[in-house]
Amino acid sequence: MAGGKCLALIAHDQKKDDMAEFARRNRDLLAKWKIVATGTTGGRVLDAVPDLDVTRLKSGPLSGDQQIGALISTGEIGALIFFVDPLTPMPHDVDVKALMRLAIVYDIPMALNEATAEKLIPTLKA
Numbered sequence: 001m002a003g004g005k006c007l008a009l010i011a012h013d014q015k016k017d018d019m020a021e022f023a024r025r026n027r028d029l030l031a032k033w034k035i036v037a038t039g040t041t042g043g044r045v046l047d048a049v050p051d052l053d054v055t056r057l058k059s060g061p062l063s064g065d066q067q068i069g070a071l072i073s074t075g076e077i078g079a080l081i082f083f084v085d086p087l088t089p090m091p092h093d094v095d096v097k098a099l100m101r102l103a104i105v106y107d108i109p110m111a112l113n114e115a116t117a118e119k120l121i122p123t124l125k126a
Contacts (some may be wrong), residue, residue, distance in 0.1 A: 027103075029121050036054075079109040081120070082111070083112070109124065
């Protein structure tokens with residue numbers, strides 16, 4: 001991920017459509033960033049906006065969340081947008097909590113829902 005910080009995008013299954021629509025609406029702002037995303041989320045974002053610079057990592061439950069956590073800890077992630085579904089049980093909930101903890105520890109901007117992401121994204125500098 002050399003050459004500047006990345007924006008990380010993650011969405012739980014029931015929020016992937018929302019993330020794709022968010023990317024479509026914010027295409028011009030997102031185009032300024034290198035984006036890393038968990039596997040399926042990255043695929044959905046690329047389907048919605050094929051010209052974005054998106055690197056797909058592994059699926060969240062298969063260590064994609066941990067890959068993004070590692071990038072946060074090495075200073076390669078500048079902001080995190082994670083559309084969390086609070087109503088669906090997550091078997092990998094500890095990974096999700098660890099990822100949020102890292103974003104807090106390393107003091108990077110983090111949005112956990114669409115309303116906050118809409119406010120955050122225009123303020124970020126790529």
